[in-house]
Amino acid sequence: MLYTVLAVVSGLFLLYSISIRPLSKKDITGPMFFVVGGILIACFLPNKSTHLEGGLDYVLPLIEMTLSVFLFTDAAKSKLSVLKHSIQYPSLLLFVALPLTLLLGIATALLLFADLTLLQAALIAIILTPTDAALSKGLLENLSVPARIREGINTESGLNDGLCVPLFLIFSLLANSPETTLGYVDVTIIFVRELGVAVIIALVSTFAFIALMRFAMTHRYFAHHSSPYLLLGFAVLVFSLAQALHSSGFIAAFVAGLLFDKFAPKHLSKPLIKDSEHIADFISLLIWCLFGFVVAYAVIPEINLRIVIYALLSTTLIRMIPVMLSLSFTALNLKERLTFAWFGPRGLASIVFTLMVIDTQIEGKSLIATIAMTTILFSVFIHGVSTKPIADSFSDK
Structure with missing residues (x-):
């Protein structure tokens, strides 16, 4: 059975690779293609996989x-030069829209699920x-879209994962142990540990890595055929160090990337990044x-009307209303504000948080996971289908 599944998955990669152009013309993204592939595999296999929690120790990392x-x-x-002049947009998204989105999401959940x-x-x-810019690649890579929108969405996506981690840890700790009480000092310590330590790790690691890379280049230790593993190994190292020291690995990885962009040799960084992305893309499609x-x-059999309504609201209005409010008094025109508001796809970060909940003893975790994964499923298709048309609309000006 295992080899049958491996053969089917390999066939999916082959089919996707040889038909990527016609698929993109039909606005079918990689995540959409492979989610459908995973569903079809499940439909044609005997139902022997109802106990899914046992594999979390391997899948989550x-x-x-x-x-x-x-x-x-x-x-x-x-492009930090672009971001420097447009920092107000990700700042508003992170420090105004994000809290409002969280509050609106809580209120809607309480209203729909008594x-x-x-x-x-x-x-x-x-x-x-949290949002996942990887699901909006068609927008981020389309140069017709204003740079301030592309960089703003990318920066928001990179930082909101890490900013949400401390809150997620606090909520899950309290939900898992209702008798636990956290004071302001405890909450502050969690935030400082999660964010502050992550930034320090990113700073030290990145400068040490760049120095090591320059040394290797000077002494001709560096070989082009090893480049796919260089940044891949460094990104995972920074993430793992931060996690091992009980801080946010996601913040550490993103800050390290910003520092690498600023200080690494430009002629070398682009090919290294491109090579690393190919490997990450392959793994993400497997995921x-x-x-x-x-x-x-586990999800489709449990879906009901209330879950569908929440998933649709979370994918659209629960994100869009706070973002539109936060950007109301900026220089952005209506179309640009709507683009910011619309592109909040849920992806790998939301999957990580969901699996972490499943791996606890939190009461009602099955319902929480079903709601979350239904929303992620809707987002993959709603944002996947709409990315190319909206990106192309900027080239029509």
Whole structure:
């Protein structure tokens, strides 16, 4: 059975690779293709995989490492000169829109699901607050889209993962141990540890890495055929160090990417980033195939009308209303504000948070996971289908 599944997955990669151009013309993205593939695999296999929690110890680190590579490479491709002049947009998205999105997500969950506690609703909202720029690649790579939009969305996506981690940890700790009480000092310590230590790790690691890379180039130790593993290994190293020291590996990876973009030799950084992304893309598509498999077994049978309504609202209005409000008094025109508001796809970060909830003893974790994964599923298709038309609309000006 295992080799049958491997043969089918390999066939999916082959089919996707040889038909990528016609698929892109039909606005079918890689995640969409492989989610459907995972669902189809589940439909044609005997139902022997109802106990999915046992594999979390292996799957979760793989997803986390893949996300860390994407965060690093996205940041390393950021044009800091552009971002410096447009920092107000990601700042507003992170410090105004994000809290409003979280609060609106909590209120909507409590309204739709009367049996949820406040902490359970907060967990659902925080799982679905981070965005994933990797699902909007068509927008970020289209040079017709204004740079301030592309860099703003990319920066927001990179940083909101890390900013949500401390809140997620607090909510999950309280939900898992209702008798636990956290004071202002405890919360402050968690935030300082998660964010401050991550930034320090990113600074020290990146400058040491750049110095090592320059030394290797000077002494001709560096070989082009090893380049796919160089940034991949460094991104995972930074992430793992931060996690081992109980800080945010996601923030550390993104900050390290920004520093690499600023200080690394320009003639070398672009090919290194491109090579690393190819490997990360391959792993991420495997994860989306696995996601479709899990959705078919554990999510689709549990979906009901309330879950569908919440998923649709979370994918659209719960994100759009706060973003439109936060950008109301900026120089952006209506189309640009709507573009910022629309592109909040849920991806690997939300999957990571969901799996972490499943791996706890939190009451109601099955409902929390079902709501979250349904929203992620909707987002893959809603944002996937709409990315190319919206990006192309800027070239029509």
